[in-house]
Amino acid sequence: xxxxxxxxxxxxxxxxxxxxxxxxxxxxxxxxxxxxxxxxxxxxxxxxxxxxxxxxxxxxxxxxxxxxxxxxxxxxxxxxxxxxxxxxxxxxxxxxxxxxxxxxxxxxxxxxxxxxxxxxxxxxxxxxxxxxxxxxxxxxxxxxxxxxxxxxxxxxxxxxxxxxxxxxxxxxxxxxxxxxxxxxxxxxxxxxxxxxxxxxxxxxxxxxxxxxxxxxxxxxxxxxxxxxxxxxxxxxxxxxxxxxxxxxxxxxxxxxxxxxxxxxxxxxxxxxxxxxxxxxxxxxxxxxxxxxxxxxxxxxxxxxxxxxxxxxxxxxxxxxxxxxxxxxxxxxxxxxxxxxxxxxxxxxxxxxxxxxxx
Numbered sequence: 001x002x003x004x005x006x007x008x009x010x011x012x013x014x015x016x017x018x019x020x021x022x023x024x025x026x027x028x029x030x031x032x033x034x035x036x037x038x039x040x041x042x043x044x045x046x047x048x049x050x051x052x053x054x055x056x057x058x059x060x061x062x063x064x065x066x067x068x069x070x071x072x073x074x075x076x077x078x079x080x081x082x083x084x085x086x087x088x089x090x091x092x093x094x095x096x097x098x099x100x101x102x103x104x105x106x107x108x109x110x111x112x113x114x115x116x117x118x119x120x121x122x123x124x125x126x127x128x129x130x131x132x133x134x135x136x137x138x139x140x141x142x143x144x145x146x147x148x149x150x151x152x153x154x155x156x157x158x159x160x161x162x163x164x165x166x167x168x169x170x171x172x173x174x175x176x177x178x179x180x181x182x183x184x185x186x187x188x189x190x191x192x193x194x195x196x197x198x199x200x201x202x203x204x205x206x207x208x209x210x211x212x213x214x215x216x217x218x219x220x221x222x223x224x225x226x227x228x229x230x231x232x233x234x235x236x237x238x239x240x241x242x243x244x245x246x247x248x249x250x251x252x253x254x255x256x257x258x259x260x261x262x263x264x265x266x267x268x269x270x271x272x273x274x275x276x277x278x279x280x281x282x283x284x285x286x287x288x289x290x291x292x293x294x295x296x297x298x299x300x301x302x303x304x305x306x307x308x309x310x311x312x313x314x315x316x317x318x319x320x321x322x323x324x325x326x327x328x329x330x331x332x333x334x335x336x337x338x339x340x341x342x343x344x345x346x347x348x349x350x351x352x353x354x355x356x357x358x
Contacts, residue, residue: 014167014168014169014176014177014178015178015308015312015313015314015315016169016170016176016178016308016314016320016323016324017091017168017169017170017176018170018317018320019314019317023317024084024089024170024171025084025085026321027170027171027317027320027321027324028081028082028084028085028170028171029081029085030171030321030324030325031077031078031080031081031171031172031324031325031328032077032078032081032082032085032171034077034325034328034329034332035074035075035077035078035081035328035331036074036078037329037331037332038070038073038074038077038328038329038330038331038332038335039070039071039074039075039078039331040332040335041070041331041332041333041334041335041336041339042067042068042070042071042074042331042334042335043067043071044335044339045063045064045066045067045070045334045335045338045339046064046067046068046071048339049061049063049064049067058123058127058138058139058142059120059123059124059127061142061146062116062119062120062123062145062146063120063338063339065116065119065146065149066113066116066117066120066334066338067331067334067335067338067339069109069112069113069116069149070109070113070330070331070334070335071331072105072109073105073106073109073110073112073113073330073331074328074331076102076105076106076109076172077106077171077172077328079102080099080102080171080172080173081171081172083095083098084171089168090102090168090172090173091167091168091173099166099167099168099173100161100165100166100173102166102172102173103160103161103165103166103167103172103173103174103175104157104158104160104161104166105157106172106173106174107153107156107157107160107161107166107174107175107185108153108154108156108157109153110185110327111152111153111156111157111185112149112150112152112153113330113334114188114189114192115148115149115152115153115192116149117192117196117290117294117334118192118195118196119145119148119149120290120338121195121196121199121200121290121291122199123138123145124199124200124203124287125199125200125202125203126138128203128206128207129202129203129206156184160175160184164177164180170320170324171324178305178308178309179309181305182302182305182306182309186298186301186302186305189294189298190298190302193291193294193295193298196290196291196294197291197295200287200288200290200291201288203287204285204287204288289337290337290338293333293336293337297326297327297329297330297333298326300319300322300323300326301323301324301326301327304319304320304323
């Protein structure tokens with residue numbers, strides 16, 4: 001992401017900022033409530049990873065990284081809104097250091113969530129498209145995969161602090177110029193959404209072409225998306241699905257790897273078309289939900305940035321409030337998309353069933 005210096009809005013009131021104290025108070029209450037929902041959603045994903053051993057696959061480790069970023073982003077939104085509600089003004093000289101820190105952290109974690117969702121999409125594609133060499137490398141070097149979002153997001157946030165600075169835009173601090181935010185945050189985000197859409201579209205069509213040849217699957221070996229796990233082998237026939245097996249490394253952890261088909265023919269059970277086809281379709285549709293949700297979240301904020309950057313006029317306060325809420329609600333939406341699925345509910349059910357049995 002390129003950082004564009006803010007040279008026009010430093011000495012003027014940001015277009016995104018509320019016009020009076022009553023609007024600041026109302027906006028801060030709304031942001032505090034929405035940020036609390038996002039924090040709870042992020043905690044749901046984190047607890048699911050900690051409590052449920054079946055949610056500790058490599059892909060769920062990436063989802064854990066997204067949840068951590070969502071949680072800290074929500075905490076920063078809550079902290080700035082709480083400062084405003086306490087009677088202080090985060091845009092005042094007394095709160096200048098806090099505002100800079102708040103803007104730095106929000107820029108860090110907003111960028112970081114983008115990198116996490118792109119990493120999840122890319123790794124899901126690699127795993128399910130039977131790219132064995134790349135899949136083995138990223139799972140062997142998962143620490144590198146985990147550190148990339150942190151390094152890049154901290155780098156861009158530092159450049160933003162140095163070249164542009166962060167100022168009060170209402171309920172939190174960020175780039176005060178709409179043009180800067182549009183170029184630094186929103187345009188790169190739509191590039192990431194487009195890449196996600198292409199990856200999941202590719203998998204969507206691969207799975208739909210493969211589901212008629214689907215034979216059987218084992219719930220114990222599922223990859224972690226929907227209720228089944230599949231790797232599509234394009235070399236051994238016309239889109240024939242191959243199971244992705246998990247090789248247990250230690251208790252509570254696993255490394256997903258592709259197991260080559262046996263050299264000699266083996267007997268296969270009769271196709272369970274009703275279950276297998278339905279699960280594959282549900283898997284493909286669920287993956288398509290990821291980029292569509294992000295498109296819905298960022299459509300209004302992007303439109304407002306373009307309108308204010310071009311016209312030089314502020315959006316109406318109710319519209320601006322919804323605009324900011326869309327940005328803050330991301331953690332809650334991530335919890336719905338990544339944290340509420342059949343496998344998650346089954347894992348929690350097993351935990352509570354096990355406790356009752358004891």
